[in-house]
Amino acid sequence: MIRYGFPARFKLKKTDEFSSVFGFRRRITGAFLAVHYMQSNLGYPRLGIVVGKKLVRRAHDRNYIKRVLREMFRLRSQDCAPVDMVIRVHKAFGPADFIQLESEFAGAMDRILQNARKTAHGVQ
Numbered sequence: 611m612i613r614y615g616f617p618a619r620f621k622l623k624k625t626d627e628f629s630s631v632f633g634f635r636r637r638i639t640g641a642f643l644a645v646h647y648m649q650s651n652l653g654y655p656r657l658g659i660v661v662g663k664k665l666v667r668r669a670h671d672r673n674y675i676k677r678v679l680r681e682m683f684r685l686r687s688q689d690c691a692p693v694d695m696v697i698r699v700h701k702a703f704g705p706a707d708f709i710q711l712e713s714e715f716a717g718a719m720d721r722i723l724q725n726a727r728k729t730a731h732g733v734q
Contacts, residue, residue, distance in 0.1 A: 619654070620656055621657060621658070622656050622694060627658065628660075631658070631696045634646070634648035636648060638721050640714040641701060641710070642707070642711050643697055643711075643714060643715065644698045645718045647693045648694050649691075649693055650692045650694045652692055654687070655687055655694070656694045657680065657683045658694075659680065659697050659699075661675050665699060675699055675702070683697075686716070693722055
């Protein structure tokens with residue numbers, strides 16, 4: 611049976627985990643998102659999401675944004691390199707922006723995978 615959940619092991623939870631990813635200073639920026647990332651030794655990717663209250667006032671709108679980003683990550687996590695990533699939202703989005711957001715997210719994930727391959731081969 612296929613499970614469609616998002617297990618706890620794929621989540622960044624602690625402040626130290628977020629801080630270490632931000633401190634590593636690797637970032638991919640787009641119109642809606644800034645994706646901070648850092649190589650991990652765990653063998654699987656982990657995700658943290660930051661949506662500020664100043665950017666999106668209502669909790670249900672922030673939860674929508676987090677839910678959409680988690681689902682995009684979940685669908686692509688098998689193809690992703692073992693990294694810890696924190697997605698910081700720069701611009702609020704809704705259902706009308708979904709196609710552009712999905713394209714931006716896919717591009718960021720592809721760049722992270724390319725950078726991980728370069729690092730694994732000792733190019734960087």
